[in-house]
Amino acid sequence: MILFPRNTFEGLTILGAVSLFSFTDFTYTATNILIGSYIFWIWRTRHERGYLFLKPTEIDIKINLSPSSGRCVENKVTRTLQDFGLEPVFLHKEIKGPVITRHLIRTQKGVQIKKMPEKDIARDLGVKSIVFSSNAGKSLISVDVPNKQRELVVFDDLLKTQEWLDAHKNMKLPMITGVNVVGKPFIFDLAKMPQLIVAGTTGSGKSVYVNSMLLSLIHSGKPFKLIISDGKGEDFFPFYRQSKNLLQNETAKGLAVEVEDMIDQVEWLKTEMDNRFSGSSSKTIPIVYMCDEFADITMQDKDGDIENSLTRIAQKGRSANIHCIICTQTPNSDVLSKTLRANIPSRIALTTGKGKESEIILDQWGAEKLLGNGDALVKIIGSGQVERMHGALITKAHLKALVK
Numbered sequence: 217m218i219l220f221p222r223n224t225f226e227g228l229t230i231l232g233a234v235s236l237f238s239f240t241d242f243t244y245t246a247t248n249i250l251i252g253s254y255i256f257w258i259w260r261t262r263h264e265r266g267y268l269f270l271k272p273t274e275i276d277i278k279i280n281l282s283p284s285s286g287r288c289v290e291n292k293v294t295r296t297l298q299d300f301g302l303e304p305v306f307l308h309k310e311i312k313g314p315v316i317t318r319h320l321i322r323t324q325k326g327v328q329i330k331k332m333p334e335k336d337i338a339r340d341l342g343v344k345s346i347v348f349s350s351n352a353g354k355s356l357i358s359v360d361v362p363n364k365q366r367e368l369v370v371f372d373d374l375l376k377t378q379e380w381l382d383a384h385k386n387m388k389l390p391m392i393t394g395v396n397v398v399g400k401p402f403i404f405d406l407a408k409m410p411q412l413i414v415a416g417t418t419g420s421g422k423s424v425y426v427n428s429m430l431l432s433l434i435h436s437g438k439p440f441k442l443i444i445s446d447g448k449g450e451d452f453f454p455f456y457r458q459s460k461n462l463l464q465n466e467t468a469k470g471l472a473v474e475v476e477d478m479i480d481q482v483e484w485l486k487t488e489m490d491n492r493f494s495g496s497s498s499k500t501i502p503i504v505y506m507c508d509e510f511a512d513i514t515m516q517d518k519d520g521d522i523e524n525s526l527t528r529i530a531q532k533g534r535s536a537n538i539h540c541i542i543c544t545q546t547p548n549s550d551v552l553s554k555t556l557r558a559n560i561p562s563r564i565a566l567t568t569g570k571g572k573e574s575e576i577i578l579d580q581w582g583a584e585k586l587l588g589n590g591d592a593l594v595k596i597i598g599s600g601q602v603e604r605m606h607g608a609l610i611t612k613a614h615l616k617a618l619v620k
Contacts, residue, residue, distance in 0.1 A: 293319045293359055296340050300333060308356055313397045314367035315591060315606045319359040320351060329357065334585070345585045347604075360397070360604065362587055369394050369590075371428055371608035375435055377401050384436045389502060389539065392432040393425055394590060394607040402594070402605045406433070406504065406541075409562040409597060410534035415547040415577045416566025421590035423451040425566060425607045426506065426543055431618045433504070434461055440502040442470065443481055447512035449473040455612075455619045463503070475516050481505070482513070485538060486525040492536040499537045505529075506541040511551045523556060530559035547573045561597045566590070566607075578602060 294305040302323055309320040329348045338346045347360040374380060374392050379401045384390035388407035396402055406412065406429075416422045430452075433440065442461045446452040453473055456462060463470035468484035469477050485505055491497035507513065513522055529540060542560065544551050547568060557576070565583035568574045574583035574593075580602065583593050590607020 291319070292341065293361060294321060296337055297321070297323075297359075299340065300337060302327065302332075311398055312363070313399050313606075314363075314369055314395060315587065316360045316362050316397055316604075318397050319361065320356045321359060322356055325355075327357070344587060347582065347585050349582075366587075366589075369606055369608045371431070371610045372614060374401055374608055375432065379403060380432075384432075384438075387436075387438075389433055389438060389440060389504065390436045391429045392608075393428045394592075394605050397604050397606075404596065406539050407502065407534075409539065411530045411540045411560045412542070412562045412564065413552065413557065413560050413577065414541060414543045414564045414566075415552070415568075415573075416545065416583070416592075417569045417573070418545050420545075420566035420568075420586075420588055421592075421607050422543060422545060422566050423508065424610055425564070425590055425592065426508070426541065427451070427455075427610055427615060428608050429541065430456070430504075430506065431610070431615070434459065435618065438502075440504055443468070443485070443503065443505045444471045445478040445481060445505075445507040445509075445513070446471065446473055447475070447478070447509045452506075452508060455615050459619050475512055478507070478513050479516065479522055482522050482525050482529075485529055489529055489533060489536040489538055492538075493532075502537045502539065504539050504541070506543070508543050510542050510544045511546045514551050523553060527556050527559055530556065547576045549576060552576055561595075563595045565593045565595075 291307055291310070294307050297305050304323060306322045307319060308322050311318040311320070329350060332348050334346055334348060338344065341361060343362045345362070347358075349358045349360070350356075351358050374394070380390075380392050380403060383403045384392075387403075387405040389405055390403065391406055392401055392403045394402050414422060414426055416425075430442070440461060441463045442456070442459065443463050444452050444456055453471055457471050465484065468481045472478045472481055482505075485503070488497060488503070492499045517523055526540065526542070529538060533539060540560075542552075542556075547565075563577050565574055565577040565586075567586040567588045568577070568583040571581035571584045574581045577583060578593060578595050582602065586592065590609075592605045592607060593602050594605050595602045
C-alpha cells in the first residue's frame with residue numbers, strides 16, 4: 217500500500233520526515249517529534265476521509281483523468297466536493313436556470329451518488345438542499361444547487377411563448393405547467409399520459425400546478441368536458457363553477473365539494489366508459505376528471521369500490537377518451553394503493569416531507585429534496601426518466617380572468 221500525497225507540500229514533508237529519521241538513528245529530538253506529529257495528522261485526516269491508501273487502479277484513474285475529459289474549471293461546488301474527499305472533480309458544464317443551477321461534473325469511476333452526504337454539502341454551500349443525479353447516456357453527475365435569488369415563472373408569460381403557440385395546435389389535450397431547469401416551457405399532451413398522479417405535501421404548490429394544467433387546456437380552445445372533485449371548495453370551486461367546459465349532467469355534478477357527490481362522479485365515469493365501449497355514448501368529446509384530494513374519497517371507500525372503479529378507468533379509460541388527474545397531499549400506500557399506481561405510470565411529485573412519500577409517487581426518492589413553490593419531479597410514461605420542472609405562478613385575479 218502507498219501513502220499518496222495530495223500535493224507537493226505533503227510530499228516534501230513526508231520525504232523530509234523519512235530522511236530525518238534515517239540520518240539521526242531515530243533520536244527523539246524536538247524536530248523529530250514535531251514532524252512525526254504532522255505525519256500522524258496527515259494520516260488521521262486522510263484516513264477519516266477514506267483516501268489514505270489507494271489501490272494501484274485508483275491511482276491510475278487519478279493520474280490518467282485529464283482536463284480533456286471535461287473543462288478543468290473550478291467553482292465553489294467542485295471545491296466543496298473536493299473538501300469531502302471526491303477527487304478529482306472537473307466541471308464539464310454549468311447551466312443556470314430560473315430556480316437552480318445545474319453543475320455537470322466528471323469525476324473518477326465508481327462514485328456512488330447515493331452515498332454522497334448531500335445535507336452536509338448543502339450546509340457548506342449555504343443552501344437549503346442539493347440534488348445529485350446521474351446524467352443519462354453520459355458519464356457525468358448532475359449537481360442541482362438552488363440559486364440565491366429565484367426568478368418567478370409567470371403563467372401568463374408561458375401562454376405567450378412561441379413553444380406553446382406552436383405545440384398546442386398539434387395536441388389533443390395540451391397542457392403547460394412551467395419550465396424545465398434551463399427555463400424552457402414544459403408542455404405535454406394529457407391524451408398521451410393518459411392518466412396522471414400529482415402529489416405533494418401541504419404548501420408544495422400542488423393546487424397551483426394543477427390549475428396551470430386546467431387553465432392551459434381551457435386556453436388552448438380544444439373541446440373537452442371537465443369534472444372536478446374539490447373537497448376543500450377553495451382552490452377550484454370559486455373559479456370553475458361557471459366554466460363552459462364543466463360537465464352538465466343530471467346524474468353527476470360537474471363540480472363536487474361533498475364526498476357523496478364525488479363518489480357519484482366516479483360511478484358515473486365508470487358507467488359512461490362502459491357506454492362508450494358499447495356504442496351507446498359518443499367517444500368524440502374527451503372527458504377530464506380531476507380529484508384535488510383523493511384521500512377524501514378513500515376515507516369513505518370502506519369496501520374499495522371507488523378505488524376499483526378508478527383503477528378500471530385507469531386501465532381502459534384512454535380507449536374511451538376519459539382521462540384522470542388524481543391528486544393528494546397525503547401520498548401514502550393507503551391513499552395511493554399499489555394497484556392504482558401500477559395502472560397510472562405518469563406521475564408528478566412536488567415537495568414531500570419524507571423520502572418514502574417520494575417513493576410512493578415516483579418509485580424513487582428525491583422529491584423530499586425539492587424547494588417547494590411548484591418545484592417538481594416529473595415522470596412521464598415512455599420516457600423512462602425523471603425530469604425536474606418548476607411550476608408557474610398564478611394569482612387568484614389571473615385565475616378568475618382566464619377561466620371562461
